[in-house]
Amino acid sequence: MQYSGNLSKMRVSASNDCVAQYTLALGGHDIDMNDLIGQSVDLTYHGEIHCVNCERTTKKSFNQGYCYPCMMKLAECDTCIIKPELCHYQQGTCRDPQWGETHCLSDHFVYLANTGNMKVGITRHVSDGISSRWIDQGATQATVMLRVPDRLTSGRIEKLCTQFIGDKTNWRTMLKGPAEHQDLTALKQRLLAELDDELNKIAQEKGLQAFAPVDDTLHTISYPVDTYPVKIKSLNLDKTPQFSGVLTGIKGQYWILDEDRVINIRKFAGYKVTLTV
Numbered sequence: 001m002q003y004s005g006n007l008s009k010m011r012v013s014a015s016n017d018c019v020a021q022y023t024l025a026l027g028g029h030d031i032d033m034n035d036l037i038g039q040s041v042d043l044t045y046h047g048e049i050h051c052v053n054c055e056r057t058t059k060k061s062f063n064q065g066y067c068y069p070c071m072m073k074l075a076e077c078d079t080c081i082i083k084p085e086l087c088h089y090q091q092g093t094c095r096d097p098q099w100g101e102t103h104c105l106s107d108h109f110v111y112l113a114n115t116g117n118m119k120v121g122i123t124r125h126v127s128d129g130i131s132s133r134w135i136d137q138g139a140t141q142a143t144v145m146l147r148v149p150d151r152l153t154s155g156r157i158e159k160l161c162t163q164f165i166g167d168k169t170n171w172r173t174m175l176k177g178p179a180e181h182q183d184l185t186a187l188k189q190r191l192l193a194e195l196d197d198e199l200n201k202i203a204q205e206k207g208l209q210a211f212a213p214v215d216d217t218l219h220t221i222s223y224p225v226d227t228y229p230v231k232i233k234s235l236n237l238d239k240t241p242q243f244s245g246v247l248t249g250i251k252g253q254y255w256i257l258d259e260d261r262v263i264n265i266r267k268f269a270g271y272k273v274t275l276t277v
């Protein structure tokens with residue numbers, strides 16, 4: 001089978017037994033990527049990038065798939081998306097206040113995850129207990145720490161937590177193998193205790209007595225990986241426009257291929273490709 005179209009981030013979900021499920025939409029087809037593990041795949045990039053927002057061709061991709069004008073203009077490409085503690089909606093300077101109202105002035109979750117290292121993060125959606133963001137990051141464990149009323153608040157709390165733990169995923173560590181089990185629940189209790197005063201202060205600024213307790217479940221997510229790479233070689237479509245090999249697993253937004261190769265599919269969103277399976 002051959003599928004041609006512009007690459008996009010894989011859609012993710014979790015099965016009932018919490019195995020990450022990946023779907024790649026390409027050329028009008030929804031490809032079940034879990035089904036392709038253990039099989040040969042060939043990906044060819046045709047040297048054309050289409051902005052994921054306006055579809056115009058662009059020489060270079062910014063922010064994982066946008067053209068330069070869209071990157072400069074769209075609210076979802078603003079610095080405050082990477083750094084939520086800089087959300088400037090309240091200052092009246094949001095690039096697109098309507099977008100901000102939908103995306104930033106709604107409940108957010110501060111979570112802890114194990115992506116090979118323990119990290120703090122924020123997300124807007126937790127459906128059936130699991131956030132797609134956790135799967136995008138290749139987290140094997142995650143737990144919600146707090147539910148807060150807006151993006152800026154989640155960013156401020158995330159920032160407070162970074163005094164104790166990181167907020168980044170080290171993708172090399174994440175792809176090295178199954179992560180060692182971590183006691184995220186203990187870490188959560190510790191952070192909540194350490195930050196108690198500051199959290200209460202923030203809650204009161206929001207007109208709350210304190211942040212309401214959240215579902216304490218520690219989620220465990222597994223990934224469809226047959227073989228992990230030993231010495232990771234990262235593929236870049238700009239330098240290697242064509243590759244083929246056996247897909248040995250998927251974790252985060254990465255395909256793992258034989259010969260220790262990996263590729264971050266999300267990074268090449270908008271790239272016009274043909275996938276042969």
Ligand SMILES: [Zn+2]
Nearest residue numbers: 051054067070
């Ligand atoms: Zn564009």
